[in-house]
Amino acid sequence: MNRNKKLRISGSAAALSIFLLGGTLAGCGDSNNSGNSGSEDGALSLTWMRYEHPSQAIVSDSKAVREIEKRQNVKLNLQSVPQSNYDDKKKTLIATNTIPDVILVKQDDIQNYSDTGVFLDLTPYIDQMPNFKKVLEEHPEVKNNYIDGKLFGFPLVTKWDLQAGQIPMIRMDLLKKNDLAVPTTYDELYETLKKLKEANPASFPFASRAANGLTGTENLINPIAFGFGSGYTTSNGTKVYYDPATKRYEFGPYSDAFKDAISWLHKLYSEKLLDQDYTTATSQTWQEKLNSGKSFYFQDNNGFGNTFNTIMQQQDPEAKFDMIPVLEGPGGVKRNLVYSLDHLSESYVISTKVKNPDKVIAFIDWMYGEEGTNITSLGVENEDYVIENGEFKLTEEAKSKYMDKPVPYYAMQSDLGTGYLGLAMHYDDRPNIPFQAPDSLAWSDTNLKNVEAGINFRFTNDPPFNKEERERLKQLRTELDSFITSNMDKFIIKDGALESEWASFVEQCKAKGADELLKIYNDALARVQS
Amino acid sequence: MTTKKTWFDGVNLVLMLLLIVITLYPLYYMGIVSISSGGAVSRGEVLWLPKGINLQAYKYVFDDPAVLRSYGNTILYTALGTLISLVLTTLCAYPLSRNHFYGRAIFSLFVIFTMFFDGGLIPRFMVVHGLGMVDTIWALVIPTAISVFNMILMRTFFEQIPEALHESATVDGAGEYRTLLQIVLPLSMPVMATMFLFYAVGQWNSFFPALIYLNEKELYPLQIILRNIVIQGDMASQTTQMGADMATMSATIKYAVVYVAILPVLCIYPFVQKYFVQGAMLGSVKG
Numbered sequence: 001m002n003r004n005k006k007l008r009i010s011g012s013a014a015a016l017s018i019f020l021l022g023g024t025l026a027g028c029g030d031s032n033n034s035g036n037s038g039s040e041d042g043a044l045s046l047t048w049m050r051y052e053h054p055s056q057a058i059v060s061d062s063k064a065v066r067e068i069e070k071r072q073n074v075k076l077n078l079q080s081v082p083q084s085n086y087d088d089k090k091k092t093l094i095a096t097n098t099i100p101d102v103i104l105v106k107q108d109d110i111q112n113y114s115d116t117g118v119f120l121d122l123t124p125y126i127d128q129m130p131n132f133k134k135v136l137e138e139h140p141e142v143k144n145n146y147i148d149g150k151l152f153g154f155p156l157v158t159k160w161d162l163q164a165g166q167i168p169m170i171r172m173d174l175l176k177k178n179d180l181a182v183p184t185t186y187d188e189l190y191e192t193l194k195k196l197k198e199a200n201p202a203s204f205p206f207a208s209r210a211a212n213g214l215t216g217t218e219n220l221i222n223p224i225a226f227g228f229g230s231g232y233t234t235s236n237g238t239k240v241y242y243d244p245a246t247k248r249y250e251f252g253p254y255s256d257a258f259k260d261a262i263s264w265l266h267k268l269y270s271e272k273l274l275d276q277d278y279t280t281a282t283s284q285t286w287q288e289k290l291n292s293g294k295s296f297y298f299q300d301n302n303g304f305g306n307t308f309n310t311i312m313q314q315q316d317p318e319a320k321f322d323m324i325p326v327l328e329g330p331g332g333v334k335r336n337l338v339y340s341l342d343h344l345s346e347s348y349v350i351s352t353k354v355k356n357p358d359k360v361i362a363f364i365d366w367m368y369g370e371e372g373t374n375i376t377s378l379g380v381e382n383e384d385y386v387i388e389n390g391e392f393k394l395t396e397e398a399k400s401k402y403m404d405k406p407v408p409y410y411a412m413q414s415d416l417g418t419g420y421l422g423l424a425m426h427y428d429d430r431p432n433i434p435f436q437a438p439d440s441l442a443w444s445d446t447n448l449k450n451v452e453a454g455i456n457f458r459f460t461n462d463p464p465f466n467k468e469e470r471e472r473l474k475q476l477r478t479e480l481d482s483f484i485t486s487n488m489d490k491f492i493i494k495d496g497a498l499e500s501e502w503a504s505f506v507e508q509c510k511a512k513g514a515d516e517l518l519k520i521y522n523d524a525l526a527r528v529q530s
Numbered sequence: 531m532t533t534k535k536t537w538f539d540g541v542n543l544v545l546m547l548l549l550i551v552i553t554l555y556p557l558y559y560m561g562i563v564s565i566s567s568g569g570a571v572s573r574g575e576v577l578w579l580p581k582g583i584n585l586q587a588y589k590y591v592f593d594d595p596a597v598l599r600s601y602g603n604t605i606l607y608t609a610l611g612t613l614i615s616l617v618l619t620t621l622c623a624y625p626l627s628r629n630h631f632y633g634r635a636i637f638s639l640f641v642i643f644t645m646f647f648d649g650g651l652i653p654r655f656m657v658v659h660g661l662g663m664v665d666t667i668w669a670l671v672i673p674t675a676i677s678v679f680n681m682i683l684m685r686t687f688f689e690q691i692p693e694a695l696h697e698s699a700t701v702d703g704a705g706e707y708r709t710l711l712q713i714v715l716p717l718s719m720p721v722m723a724t725m726f727l728f729y730a731v732g733q734w735n736s737f738f739p740a741l742i743y744l745n746e747k748e749l750y751p752l753q754i755i756l757r758n759i760v761i762q763g764d765m766a767s768q769t770t771q772m773g774a775d776m777a778t779m780s781a782t783i784k785y786a787v788v789y790v791a792i793l794p795v796l797c798i799y800p801f802v803q804k805y806f807v808q809g810a811m812l813g814s815v816k817g
Contacts, residue, residue, distance in 0.1 A: 049745070054759045057596060060747065079745040082758035085737075092742055095652050098659060100745075284781075288574035311569045 042073060044359050047100035049079040049093075050348075051086035053421045056410045062417025063384075067375050074363050076423075094118055099351050101360065107145060107345040107461070110152045111470070119152045120350040125361045126151070131369035135426060141344060143528055144461050153347025154364055156420065159373060159428040162440065163447040164303045165338025165456060166223035171296040172322040174199075185328040186227065186264060189297075193273045196296050206268060207275045207295035209286035213237060216279045217488050222337060223299045224265060226457075227326075229333035230258035235340075235459045238477060239484050239514075240521050244335075244457045249521035251514050253484075253506050260330055265492050279489055293319070301339075302447070306437045323443045326455050338447055338456045345461055348425060368426045376424040378431055379416045385431065392430040399434070409435040463524035473520060479512045560785040564588070571781050587786035596747075596755055597790070604734060604751040611671040611733040616725060618675045619684055624710050626681075627688035628696075645678040651742070658743055669743035670751075674736070680725055687721040688714060723805030727798075734795055756791045760784050 052058045058080035059065075065076050079100060081089045093099045094113050110119065126133060132154070136142055139157050168189070175182060175192070178199050183189040193205040210216040214237055221232045222241075231241030232252045243250045252258040268274040275281060275295060287304070289295040291311045298304070298321075305321040312319035328334045354360050366372045378385050384398050398412065405411035409432055413419040420427050433441065450456035465473065487505050491498045563571055567582030575581055591597055625631050626638055648654075654673065663669040691714055699709045715722065737753035744750060 047745075052747075052758070054755075057594075058747070078747075080747055081741070081745075082750075082754050084758045084761040085741050085754075088738075089741055092651060092655050096655050096659065098655075285574075287572055291569075292573040292575070311572055314569045315573075 043075060044073065044356065044363060045075040045077065046102055046354075046360065046363075047077045047079060048102045049081065049090075049100045050104040051083040052080035053083050055407060056419070056421040057414045058422070059414055059417060062415060062422070063379060064376050064417035064423045067380060068423075071371070071375070072363055072366055099349075101351050101354050102348050102364075103351070104346060104348050105153065107153070107347065110145070110347065110349065111147060111464070114147050114150070114152050117352055120352050120354070120357060122151045122154070122350070122361075123149070125357070128358070128361060129365035129368075131365045131372075135368050139342060139344070141342070141461065144463050145344060145347065146528075147464055148466075153349045154368075154425055155345075155347045156343040156424075157368075157426050158341040158343070158420075159377070159426055161341045161427075161429040162303075162432065162436070162444040163338060163341065163451065163456075164301050164444065165336060165447055165458075166300050167302040167336060167338070167443070167447065168299050168324045168327055169297070169302055169305050169321045170324055171196075171319065173318045173320050174296055177318075182324050183327065184325065186224075186330070189327060190264070190268065190273070193268065193297060194271065197271075197273055200293075200296075203294050203296065204275045204289070205273050205296045207281065207286050207289045207298055208278050208300065209281045209283050211283050211300070215485065216281050217485055217492075219300070220265070220274075220278055221261065221488060225252055225258050225261040226337045227299075227333070227335060228257045228261035228264070228329040229331060229335070230255045230261060232258075234462060236462065237481070238462075238473070238517070238521075239480055240518055242460050242525075244454075249518055249525060251509070251518050253509055253514075257329070257331070257333070259498070259502060262488070262491050263498055266495075266498060269492050270495060274492075290321075302443050303440065305443065306440045309437075309439070322439070323446060326450060334455055336450065336456045338451065338458055340458045340460070343420065364425070367423075373424070373426045373428060375418075376422065377418050377426075377428040379418060384416060392433065394431065394434050463521070463528045465520065465524050469520050469524065473517070476513045476517045476520075480509065480514065480517065483512060484509065560788055563781050564785040564789055566782060568782050587782040588790070590783055591786050591790055596750075597752070597787070599748065600750050600752040600755045601790075603749060604753070607667065607670050607740075607751055608730055608733040610667065611674070612726060612729045614671050615675050615677070615680075615729040615733075616722070619677070619681050619725060619729075620710075620715070620722075622676055623681045623684035624688055624714065627685045629689075641676075641678055641681065655742060664743050665745050665749065667749070670736070670739050671733075674732075674739060677728070677732075680728055684718075684721055684725060687718055691717055720805045723802055727802045727805075730798070731795055752791055756787050759787050 050058070058078055060078050065078065068074050068076060090103065090105060090109065093103070094105075094109065094116075097116075097118055099118060105119075113119065126136070135157055139155075142151075142155055142157075145151060145153060145155055170183075170192075172182075174180075174196060178195060180192050180195055181188075183192045196205045197203060208216060208220040211219055212235070214222070214233065214235075218233050218237060225232045226241070229245075230252045231243060231250065233239055234241060240249045240251050242248070265274065269276070269278075275289065277285070281289075286298075286300075287308070290298060290304075290308050293312070293316075302323055305323070308321050309319065326334055326336045348364070350357065350360055350364075367376060374381065378392070379398075381387065382395070384395060386393050386395060402408040402412040410421075412431065413422055417423050418427075418431070419429065447456055451458065487501075491502070491505075559577075562578075562580040563576055564587050565583050565585065566576045566580045567584060568586075570576055570581040622641065626634060626641070628634070631637075658664060658669050658673060663672065695713055695717075696709060699713050704712065735753060737751065737757055740749075740751050740754055
């Protein structure tokens with residue numbers, strides 16, 4: 001009797017769990033994640049995954065999606081993943097070999113997973129893609145994305161965008177108020193900051209911050225060292241930099257100009273002209289200081305200038321950050337670092353499981369061509385925008401529809417499905433112009449002119465490394481990074497350190513493999529150029 | 531028991547008050563930032579009192595269709611997930627609590643084994659994918675249905691119910707299900723309430739399964755949207771003009787979303803909390 005009962009319990013529990021599981025399976029038989037590019041009536045259906053930025057929601061039936069279906073007979077099934085955790089999702093899908101037909105990845109992913117065969121090798125198709133081929137010719141830097149001579153991803157390239165960079169920006173109203181001339185050299189800048197400090201003793205005129213994956217120290221030294229004729233890190237924080245003058249990678253601390261830059265920063269720090277918390281300043285604290293009149297100068301993304309002005313002018317209508325001409329370093333060097341316009345480290349890859357690679361390739365080639373670029377960047381001509389005398393203009397309907405939204409530009413881009421955060425692969429950011437303040441546009445123009453004049457130089461992406469080089473770079477960076485960083489802070493903060501310890505610091509960098517680091521970079525660079 | 535006040539009590543009181551302030555201040559700070567004007571916040575002027583009070587941020591949050599849709603999803607997932615979890619955990623804990631259950635030791639071992647050893651994300655994803663649950667609500671409520679820790683807590687609680695009650699129920703003709711439903715469960719309200727809270731809060735706050743298993747945006751729960759808004763500002767690459775425009779997407783909106791997301795849980799907590807202490811403790815002391 002007792003035994004019977006036991007059996008009954010376990011028996012019914014088992015039956016129940018089977019029942020539950022059965023219910024589950026029946027409830028969800030139709031989900032499919034990938035390999036969905038079947039063609040009925042000649043239509044191509046693609047699952048397409050990218051990240052979603054909170055400012056610009058991805059709308060599954062946005063105008064671009066509808067137009068693409070109408071013009072190309074391609075049905076895009078958009079899967080958007082929040083950007084904050086896109087990496088987790090993407091890596092899981094790659095590792096389980098269940099990626100959608102087309103997915104946006106980073107160059108790192110391509111390097112790490114291209115040999116597993118999940119991504120379609122595009123090299124054999126390049127001749128079938130006239131538009132993409134043209135883009136390749138216009139953007140020779142894409143060759144940095146090749147891995148052992150093969151291209152796996154379609155990089156996000158830029159046709160037109162505002163040019164921003166780490167540019168000297170100063171409170172012009174305070175210069176006028178204190179009868180100061182606009183500084184033209186770093187020495188004059190020092191004098192100016194000193195006078196501003198005298199006028200406002202509680203302030204720390206020069207503010208910087210940690211941002212874009214670089215530490216506060218790196219983000220401070222980068223523009224200054226470059227302006228002095230040397231340089232510090234690459235955009236990912238490796239302690240070498242590409243020098244446009246020698247056309248190769250260099251290790252900053254080897255040069256005298258670098259030492260001058262650090263000594264200049266030390267002077268600013270010890271006289272309290274530089275933010276005393278520069279090592280720990282975040283983007284937020286940095287903005288607070290500049291917005292609230294505790295700091296008057298920054299050499300960072302000039303795009304912030306206008307947001308600062310808007311906020312400051314709520315209290316003081318005179319307050320205004322403005323761009324000053326590129327400063328001259330000692331020895332007459334005059335140059336500045338600006339951001340790259342392309343997003344070449346981000347590429348769309350195609351799953352090797354797609355059934356019609358030729359069709360997919362043809363479609364993506366269209367996306368790079370004029371019609372595709374316009375549809376995914378600007379919208380539909382005469383509905384959303386007009387071109388008058390070669391000038392881009394929004395239509396009246398578009399203006400009235402979006403101008404009162406909290407963030408009009410992104411509301412519009414979201415509805416249209418356009419732009420860098422939308423569907424564009426070859427993007428043209430002219431729709432941004434009507435939403436930008438006149439100052440921002442003028443600054444961008446100046447920056448672009450300086451790029452053409454050979455004064456502004458864009459950050460470049462790393463050349464492609466092979467597996468051994470990547471391993472070795474990791475080791476070298478572990479050795480060098482914290483050593484150099486802590487020493488930089490010491491040289492900037494501590495009096496006398498620069499004079500007494502610089503020589504031995506450079507020696508130790510050598511001992512820790514600075515030369516090898518440099519060699520790996522230059523070898524890889526040479527391979528690309530040959 | 532004498533209640534003489536000593537200097538220790540005084541110090542203790544001060545320390546405890548300090549602790550309360552430390553705990554509550556972030557919550558308070560988020561509240562005042564969310565109703566202050568964006569300009570004042572970005573000048574760092576809001577510290578103790580709100581400045582330029584307005585509800586713009588909340589208006590912005592509720593104007594976003596994604597927030598409302600995901601709010602509905604979260605409520606659905608929490609309700610269904612909690613229900614499934616409670617039912618399955620009870621059905622797992624009850625047999626394992628009966629000491630004449632055949633193979634009790636070996637079944638317990640199987641269950642507890644999973645508490646220490648786990649295949650990890652990739653195998654789990656492949657199982658869920660293989661079962662065809664990707665992009666369905668089931669991917670969120672089935673794989674996490676039973677938490678072993680909660681199951682053990684419940685089992686321990688069930689074990690304390692006197693055997694005599696079971697026997698008398700059997701004598702009165704009740705089968706196992708009837709005993710469970712009419713004798714054991716009514717006596718286990720504290721532990722059920724605790725489990726309810728654990729599971730409900732867990733489901734409410736969970737974002738990772740949704741991130742991994744869902745592709746359709748329409749199915750996203752609130753936490754995914756929240757996380758994207760809150761974390762984004764900090765990690766967005768700001769190497770473009772655009773980056774600068776977006777970096778200032780204000781803290782007010784961030785904190786307004788946080789408030790919107792935690793409000794229901796804040797409301798439920800006080801009511802379930804009294805069971806919570808009782809239930810968690812009762813499960814832990816034997817005899």
